[in-house]
Amino acid sequence: MIMLLYCISSPRANAQTDMDAITLKKNVLCVGGMYVNDSWTEYWEGTFKRNNRNLGKVTTQMFGIAGAYGITDKLNVMFSAPYVKTKATAGTLSGFDGIQDLALMAKYRAAEKKFTNGSRLSVFAVGRISVPLTNYVADYLPLSIGMHSKTASIRGLVDYQVSKFFVSASAAYTYRSNVDIDRESYYTTEIHNTNEVEMPDASDYNIRAGYRSKYLIAEAIFSDMYTLGGFDIRKNDMPFPSNKMNARRIGGAFKYTMKKVRGLEIVGGAMYTLHGRNVGQATTLNAGVFYLMDLKSGNRPRNSQQQN
Amino acid sequence: MKKNTTFKTAILLVLAGLVFWSCNKSDIGDRSLAYKPLEPENQDLNAGTWKPVLLASADEFEVAAPAATNTPGYTAELNEIKGFQGSLSDKDKSSIKYWSAGAVLRWNEILRELVALRNIPPYQKEDDTYPAPSPTNPFAYPTFPFANPPYAGRAYAYVSAATYDALVAAWHYKQLYNRAAPYNVDSSVQALVPKSSLPSYPSEDAVVAGATIELLKLLFPADLAYVQEKADEHMRARIMSGANTRSDIEAGLALGKMVAAKFVARGRTDRAGQAGGNPEIWKALEDNTMAKGEVCWFSLETPRRPPMLPLFNKVKPFLFDSLTVINMRPPPPPSTSSEQFKKETEEVLYYSSHPTRERVKIVHFWADGAGTYTPAGHWDHIAASEFVKENYSEVRWARNMALLNMALCDAGIVCWDAKYFYFNPRPSQSNPDIKTLTGLPNFPAYTSGHSTFSAAAATVLTHLLPDRGTKFDDMATEAALSRLYGAIHYRSDSEAGLVSGKAVGEYAVQRALTDGAN
Numbered sequence: 001m002i003m004l005l006y007c008i009s010s011p012r013a014n015a016q017t018d019m020d021a022i023t024l025k026k027n028v029l030c031v032g033g034m035y036v037n038d039s040w041t042e043y044w045e046g047t048f049k050r051n052n053r054n055l056g057k058v059t060t061q062m063f064g065i066a067g068a069y070g071i072t073d074k075l076n077v078m079f080s081a082p083y084v085k086t087k088a089t090a091g092t093l094s095g096f097d098g099i100q101d102l103a104l105m106a107k108y109r110a111a112e113k114k115f116t117n118g119s120r121l122s123v124f125a126v127g128r129i130s131v132p133l134t135n136y137v138a139d140y141l142p143l144s145i146g147m148h149s150k151t152a153s154i155r156g157l158v159d160y161q162v163s164k165f166f167v168s169a170s171a172a173y174t175y176r177s178n179v180d181i182d183r184e185s186y187y188t189t190e191i192h193n194t195n196e197v198e199m200p201d202a203s204d205y206n207i208r209a210g211y212r213s214k215y216l217i218a219e220a221i222f223s224d225m226y227t228l229g230g231f232d233i234r235k236n237d238m239p240f241p242s243n244k245m246n247a248r249r250i251g252g253a254f255k256y257t258m259k260k261v262r263g264l265e266i267v268g269g270a271m272y273t274l275h276g277r278n279v280g281q282a283t284t285l286n287a288g289v290f291y292l293m294d295l296k297s298g299n300r301p302r303n304s305q306q307q308n
Numbered sequence: 309m310k311k312n313t314t315f316k317t318a319i320l321l322v323l324a325g326l327v328f329w330s331c332n333k334s335d336i337g338d339r340s341l342a343y344k345p346l347e348p349e350n351q352d353l354n355a356g357t358w359k360p361v362l363l364a365s366a367d368e369f370e371v372a373a374p375a376a377t378n379t380p381g382y383t384a385e386l387n388e389i390k391g392f393q394g395s396l397s398d399k400d401k402s403s404i405k406y407w408s409a410g411a412v413l414r415w416n417e418i419l420r421e422l423v424a425l426r427n428i429p430p431y432q433k434e435d436d437t438y439p440a441p442s443p444t445n446p447f448a449y450p451t452f453p454f455a456n457p458p459y460a461g462r463a464y465a466y467v468s469a470a471t472y473d474a475l476v477a478a479w480h481y482k483q484l485y486n487r488a489a490p491y492n493v494d495s496s497v498q499a500l501v502p503k504s505s506l507p508s509y510p511s512e513d514a515v516v517a518g519a520t521i522e523l524l525k526l527l528f529p530a531d532l533a534y535v536q537e538k539a540d541e542h543m544r545a546r547i548m549s550g551a552n553t554r555s556d557i558e559a560g561l562a563l564g565k566m567v568a569a570k571f572v573a574r575g576r577t578d579r580a581g582q583a584g585g586n587p588e589i590w591k592a593l594e595d596n597t598m599a600k601g602e603v604c605w606f607s608l609e610t611p612r613r614p615p616m617l618p619l620f621n622k623v624k625p626f627l628f629d630s631l632t633v634i635n636m637r638p639p640p641p642p643s644t645s646s647e648q649f650k651k652e653t654e655e656v657l658y659y660s661s662h663p664t665r666e667r668v669k670i671v672h673f674w675a676d677g678a679g680t681y682t683p684a685g686h687w688d689h690i691a692a693s694e695f696v697k698e699n700y701s702e703v704r705w706a707r708n709m710a711l712l713n714m715a716l717c718d719a720g721i722v723c724w725d726a727k728y729f730y731f732n733p734r735p736s737q738s739n740p741d742i743k744t745l746t747g748l749p750n751f752p753a754y755t756s757g758h759s760t761f762s763a764a765a766a767t768v769l770t771h772l773l774p775d776r777g778t779k780f781d782d783m784a785t786e787a788a789l790s791r792l793y794g795a796i797h798y799r800s801d802s803e804a805g806l807v808s809g810k811a812v813g814e815y816a817v818q819r820a821l822t823d824g825a826n
Contacts, residue, residue: 053610092608092736094660094743094795137668178333182672185689187424187679191417193689196336235449236431237679238747 018078018105018126019206021159021168022217024070025294028301031067032265032290036082038062040273040280043142046232047277056090058142058280062100066288078105081133084145093143096136100146103130119162126155126172139181139197141239142280149199149241150177166212166219171205179241188231188242197242200229210252217255221271224248233278246277251284263292263301339693340417345408347502348701352825355703356480359823360473361626361710362570366480369566371559374485374509377493385553386494392548393498400548401500407545408501411516412471412705413696416688418538419467419520420681422528426455428678429613429750436611440584446530453528457676457757458620458720461684462580463527465626465710465717466571467520472710474519474567475512475703478560482507491550500549511552511560512702517542518564519571526572578624583617590614597731603644605733605752616751621725626714627815633725636811638804641732641754652798653742656735660742660795668745671794674758674787675746683758683787684716687765690783694773707825712768715816719764719809720757726808727752735795746794756797759788759805760812767813771820784809 024030039059042051064082071077085097111123130151138148155172176199185193203226210219230244253269271284292301356366363369375381392400407414430439430450439450446452453459489508491499506512517539524535543561546552552560593615597604607613621633642648659667676683691712695705732754736742749757766780773780788806791797820826 090610092742092744092748094663094745135665137665137672139672178336182669183675183680184673185420185424185681185686187421187681191421191424191681192336192338193340193417194336194338198333198336234428234679237428238677 018107018128018155019157019168019170020208021122021124021157021161021166023073023076023107023109023124024068024292025301026070026072027296028070028292028294029067030069030265030290030292031065032288034062034064034066034080034082034267034286034288036060036062036064036284036286038282038284040282043280044276044278045235045237048235049281052091054091055088055093055142058088059086060145061085061087064288066290074109076107078107079103086143086145088143095143096140096145098136098145099134100132100136101130101151102133103128105129117162119160122159122161124155124157124159124170126157126170128153128155128172128174137182138179138241139183139186141241141243147176147199147241148179151175161212164211164213165209167207167209169205169207172203174202174204176201181241186240188240197240199242200227200244202227202245215257215259217253219253221251221253221269222249223251223271226277230278239278243278245279246275247273247279247282248275249273249284265290265292341406343409343413343696345405345502346410346413346702347699348504348704349699350701350704351504351506352479352701352703353483353506354479355476355701355707355825356483358476358479358703358707358825359819360476361469361714362574363473363477363567366477369477369563371477371481371485371510371563374487374555374559377487382493382553382555385555386490386497388554389490389497389547389550392544393500393550396548400545403541403545404500404549407513407542408549409696410702410705411513411542412702412709413692414542415467415471415516415520416464416692416709418535419464419524420685420688422524422531422535423455423460423463423681423685424679425531426451426453426528427460427680427682429454429456432611438611438613443529443581451530455528455682456616457682457684457761458583458617458623458724459580460682461713461716461720461761462578462623463523464684464688464713466527466575467523468706468710468713469626470519470523470568470571471516471564472703472706473571474515474564475706477563477567478510478512478515479703481510481559481563482512485509487556489551490553497550499551501551504551506701508552508556509559510563511546511556513546513552514543514557514560515564515567516702516706518561519568520564522565522568523571523575526575574624579619579622583620583623585614585618587614589618593618593728593731601643601645602730603733603738605731606737607750608734608736608748609750613750615728616749617724618728618751621721621728623721625718625721627718627812627819633722636722636725636808637729638726638755638808641730641798641800641804644732644738648800649738649798652800653735653738656792656795656798657739657742659793660735660744663745663793667793670786670790671745674762674790675794676758677747677749683761684713684720684765687712687716687761687769690780691765691769694769694776698773704825707823708772711772711816711820712765714819715764715768715813716761718815719760719812722808722812723755723757723760723805724751726755726804727757730754735798742795744795746796748796753797754801754804755808756788756791756801756805758791759784759797759802760809762787763806763809764813764816765809767810768816768820771813771817 041057062082066080068078084100087095105128107126153174157170159168206223208219226246251271255267258264268287441450441452487509491497594604762784766784769780788802
């Protein structure tokens with residue numbers, strides 16, 4: 001059920017994400033690797049919160065490669081592609097593993113205004129698409145590695161920075177394509193005699209605030225994501241890809257740029273699910289290492305943020 | 309500046325794309341909505357002479373003679389139809405189209421839906437025991453019934469067999485009274501469904517609806533409001549279409565209900581109500597198996613769930629008697645201490661730890677686990693998608709569904725007999741390293757239910773549709789292997805299940821050869 005987090009909002013396996021206000025300078029390339037560990041023992045079956053001793057603790061691990069490139073100072077493109085592995089500590093159900101979805105993103109700084117007090121307001125538009133890279137199984141929640149839906153989303157983001165403190169807010173709409181499952185009939189709130197599942201679209205908003213300097217970014221994050229439609233898991237039933245899936249999460253993240261090794265960045269973060277519906281009450285930890293280089297000059301840029 | 313415009317245009321295109329795709333998502337290609345109106349090539353006018361399942365004869369229940377078509381009462385009925393036809397809404401038209409695909413087909417689909425709705429194992433109580441659904445209080449959690457595979461197989465059989473008997477009776481009276489359909493009596497009544505020369509009194513659609521409603525009072529008592537709503541819509545659609553008058557419908561509903569009452573009486577005393585057993589019986593199963601020196605089955609669920617319907621073997625079968633169930637019992641599975649058992653467990657471990665995408669697809673295609681219409685429903689689905697190509701009369705649809713579902717019900721009985729006679733452990737109990745690729749059913753391994761159900765169904769369908777060659781047998785073999793691939797059954801379970809399922813299916817074939825419908 002935690003798969004939600006990979007599907008309506010793919011893992012941010014990237015030093016720069018589609019939810020932050022960071023952009024690379026023209027010709028700068030950033031590539032790296034990311035690890036995500038997501039686990040829960042309690043989940044919401046509709047609105048009923050429970051554990052399941054036939055699942056125990058459900059863990060999803062993700063090993064991703066990701067990167068970003070500055071086409072211009074204002075326009076960046078990004079990608080990510082993870083390998084995902086799931087496991088339950090109790091019961092007989094086998095975990096699954098495999099290569100999940102390729103995500104491609106484009107972030108555009110549409111407007112920027114600098115104020116006389118030195119503060120700065122920026123507005124970004126972000127487009128994101130994702131496509132499954134393999135024919136993995138979607139209909140095996142909570143142990144499938146993803147939803148196998150193609151997604152396209154559009155996000156608006158506003159960032160305001162005063163001195164070294166910032167606040168960002170963004171909201172996105174995500175279109176999710178229907179998915180094909182291995183069965184020829186299934187029940188949602190009625191029976192369907194087809195292998196195609198109508199997936200509800202999704203939406204989310206995200207607020208970040210914290211400290212942003214040349215070498216360190218540290219931020220607190222609040223995020224709320226929800227499907228636009230979908231149905232509840234019935235009591236003691238199995239979850240299904242087109243369930244309603246909502247999650248309200250809080251957490252924090254940091255990015256540290258090494259001073260000694262120019263171009264090397266370390267990222268990390270943690271998120272906790274406060275409240276949800278048809279999802280696990282997950283704790284998600286992530287860590288990653290990224291490397292920056294200027295393809296034109298061959299120099300290693302000091303860090304991934306543009307200088308003001 | 310130019311770049312800026314390009315980007316904005318791109319965003320606009322993406323947004324337009326999103327709107328376009330979103331609007332097209334609701335068409336998911338549901339096969340059942342694409343079925344064409346039923347237009348039988350042969351109305352089987354002699355079906356009043358076919359052999360019923362429970363009825364002593366086709367005229368066991370009386371249907372009064374209808375009013376003649378030249379009476380004022382009948383004219384009033386025609387006026388009702390004309391009134392409807394003068395102001396049909398789009399919803400009315402789509403309702404007429406939906407029901408025109410056939411009454412037996414649509415009510416079978418509704419039954420499959422109810423099974424999927426009710427096929428969820430109860431959640432445990434605070435004290436870690438499991439509550440049992442109660443037919444006397446069907447709405448209280450856990451709602452009644454838990455429509456698990458044996459329960460579902462029996463439900464499909466009762467509804468199908470009662471529908472068949474009721475239609476045999478209906479065909480008898482159609483011939484006897486020979487009242488033409490309204491669109492054939494009065495040329496100003498439009499035929500909004502394919503025209504037929506079959507007499508319309510009593511209405512075959514109403515017979516099917518009436519028989520089904522009556523049985524669902526017993527089988528799905530928590531869903532009667534939903535079912536009645538469907539029946540009302542169905543009957544209205546038939547009148548609006550010009551195919552039936554209200555008296556055709558009323559006579560049909562009454563006949564269907566009378567015939568079904570006979571099946572309800574049988575269902576109340578067929579021992580299914582006691583099939584759950586009790587703690588002493590569950591304990592005795594373990595003791596008996598251990599006394600034989602075999603490792604006994606236990607539930608791998610936490611908390612441990614009582615075994616599913618351990619006395620289902622005592623339920624009265626449709627195609628043979630209870631003694632035959634015992635005579636059909638397969639030879640014992642490999643002893644839990646044998647080399648063969650060890651080898652088969654290792655084979656399961658192999659499939660557990662080496663899943664391929666192709667095998668997982670097979671596992672999930674046939675899984676039919678919790679929240680689905682069960683293996684019996686899957687075979688009804690398979691049969692229905694073939695029968696729609698055959699343009700059967702309603703009575704032949706019912707007869708073929710009855711043969712199929714009586715075989716499926718009895719396959720469940722025979723299989724449950726083997727399961728609880730041998731009471732042997734699942735592979736994951738024998739070796740906890742064996743992880744399963746689908747949910748592990750909460751009952752013993754030998755023989756495989758899917759294999760038994762599938763071979764029984766395939767045998768019946770191959771007899772009914774010989775031009776399909778080995779299609780159904782191949783499907784049954786795949787269904788049987790899916791349980792090994794899913795790491796929830798040993799090879800022996802599937803092989804033995806296929807053999808006994810085929811034996812059950814042969815009984816239905818024997819019936820088919822002698823019921824007068826050939």
